[in-house]
Amino acid sequence: EAGVTQFPSHSVIEKGQTVTLRCDPISGHDNLYWYRRVMGKEIKFLLHFVKESKQDESGMPNNRFLAERTGGTYSTLKVQPAELEDSGVYFCASQTSVDSPLHFGNGTRLTVT
Amino acid sequence: GNSVTQMEGPVTLSEEAFLTINCTYTATGYPSLFWYVQYPGEGLQLLLKATKADDKGSNKGFEATYRKETTSFHLEKGSVQVSDSAVYFCALSDRSGNDMRFGAGTRLTVKP
Numbered sequence A: 001e002a003g004v005t006q007f008p009s010h011s012v013i014e015k016g017q018t019v020t021l022r023c024d025p026i027s028g029h030d031n032l033y034w035y036r037r038v039m040g041k042e043i044k045f046l047l048h049f050v051k052e053s054k055q056d057e058s059g060m061p062n063n064r065f066l067a068e069r070t071g072g073t074y075s076t077l078k079v080q081p082a083e084l085e086d087s088g089v090y091f092c093a094s095q096t097s098v099d100s101p102l103h104f105g106n107g108t109r110l111t112v113t
Numbered sequence B: 001g002n003s004v005t006q007m008e009g010p011v012t013l014s015e016e017a018f019l020t021i022n023c024t025y026t027a028t029g030y031p032s033l034f035w036y037v038q039y040p041g042e043g044l045q046l047l048l049k050a051t052k053a054d055d056k057g058s059n060k061g062f063e064a065t066y067r068k069e070t071t072s073f074h075l076e077k078g079s080v081q082v083s084d085s086a087v088y089f090c091a092l093s094d095r096s097g098n099d100m101r102f103g104a105g106t107r108l109t110v111k112p
Helices: none
Strands: A005-007 A010-013 A019-024 A031-037 A043-050 A053-056 A065-068 A075-079 A088-095 A108-112 B003-006 B011-014 B019-021 B023-026 B032-038 B044-050 B056-059 B062-065 B075-077 B086-093 B106-111
Touching (some): A005 A088, A010 A019, A019 A088, A019 A108, A031 A075, A043 A065, B011 B019, B019 B106, B023 B032, B032 B062, B044 B062
Parallel strands (some): A010 A108
Antiparallel strands (some): A019 A075, A031 A043, A031 A088, A065 A075, A088 A108, B003 B023, B019 B075, B032 B044, B032 B086, B044 B056, B056 B062, B062 B075, B086 B106
């Protein structure tokens, strides 16, 4: 089966610009998560979708971040406007149920200059 | 709240050396413990896990034992290979991905 795919793999933007990251989970995985690793620190949870609904968005840093999962398939994470501290690697993960293994994508490396 | 602390890297070893990457945790309940590995250019992959005290997870020659008395889950391998070069993340979770807590990651480089 195809794994979790993320696009783009790298993005370099200037402060104040907008970037949209995309995640395609494994087909049939209702649970989708976004995580972020900033400056080589620990990977932190951002939010959790169950199908198209936001189950938990307690990790979203501020209102410059907007996540959507229309139709309950792929998800997008938009950063608008981007700030320098948003630089890092954004990971997406999916799972069939909360007790099943997490499958991670390769991540999107975002650099804000 | 729950948290994970793992040894800082980077760690550089020669091929066939013994590897230990320390991981300790703080948790209010009885979480499951994980080691994830990220090879260059790839996403995180589950390396091994343990779901209860005294369980030993193992995979690809790596082992880790869930030690409740010392709140530890140290990763070990008896003889590392160049292909083991990667970043290793210790993690815990009470149940699901939204309460997954990761350590900061330890970069391992194995030289021939």
